[in-house]
Amino acid sequence: MKARLKPYLHWIILLALILLVIICGLLFAKTILSPSDYDYEQAxxxxxxxxxxxxxxxxxxxxxxxxxxxxxxxxxxxxxxxxxxxxxxxxxxxxxxxxxxxxxxxxxxxxxxxxxxxxxxxxxxxxxxxxxxxYPLYYVVNCEGHANMYRRRNSSSKVIATVEFGYRVRLLEKGRNNYYKVAYRNKIGYIESKYLSKYKHEK
Missing domain, CATH: 2.30.30.40 (SH3 Domains)
Incomplete structure (x- = not known):
């Protein structure tokens, strides 16, 4: 019996390897394109x-x-x-x-x-x-009444708006010199990062 199977043994091994590759491929595809990961709404x-x-x-x-x-x-x-x-x-x-x-x-x-x-x-x-x-929203925090919004990334530039404590601005860019670029009521300017937070603070 063993003598009869010997000529076909390498074919059996090859078929087993092919089957194993197919099974692994299906499992991989299922993991990558699982319903929890695939964004159907975006598609x-x-x-x-x-x-x-x-x-x-x-x-x-x-x-x-x-x-x-x-x-x-x-x-x-x-x-x-x-x-x-x-x-x-x-x-x-x-x-x-x-x-x-x-x-x-x-x-x-x-x-x-x-x-x-x-x-x-x-x-x-x-x-x-x-x-x-x-474009996430950030709260104005850590100030007595309001935070200044400057035209440029420094406090010596022109103040183009004041944002009250607890109000939100739209974050556009986390820039250098501890200033964040933000949008507030259709204006673009800069507020010191210490006055901005993802979370609302109480006075």
Whole structure:
């Protein structure tokens, strides 16, 4: 019996190895694309954007403090300005990674397409959460009455706004010299990092 099986032994081993590789591949795919890890909502959103390409005039959702307009199609690129909530913009062209090149008051730059609404309407809770995820809100803390918001990264530059204790600003960049770049009511400026926190403080 053993003599009969010997010529076929290497084929049996080869088939066993192939079967083992297939099983390992299926287990790996299941781990990588498990329902808990795969973002079906984001995939559906990207598919929807591909099917329904934006053109013409749209309205920006920017919350209380406005939506950053970037120089390039990335939220890490330079911020040109912030666009006020509900402001109309003109679509120039669709870029990549969900960004659109737009024109706003003679300025051109990039914003994420999800924040461009066809009609000037109230945004849903999911869109508000996404904006806070992309550009988090920080509380003003550790001050008696308010914190100064400066035009540049130093206290000798012009104060362009004062933000009351407990109010929130939108964080744009954690910069150098202990100053954070923030947006507050459609203005961009700098506040000392010691006056900002993710968490609300009591006086």
């Amino acid at each position: 559906a959103e990207e598919k929807s954007e591909q099917e329904d390409e934006k053109e013409g005039t749209y309205y920006v959702y920017g919350g209380t403090h406005g939506l950053p307009l970037h120089k390039e199609a990335s939220k890490h690129s330079k911020i040109i300005t912030v666009i006020g909530n509900g402001a109309p913009v003109e679509i120039i062209t669709k870029s990549y990674r969900g960004y659109y090149k737009i024109r706003y008051k003679k300025q051109e730059g990039y914003v994420q397409g999800r924040y461009l609404l066809k009609y000037n309407q109230e945004a849903g809770s999911k869109l508000k959460e996404r904006l806070t995820s992309d």
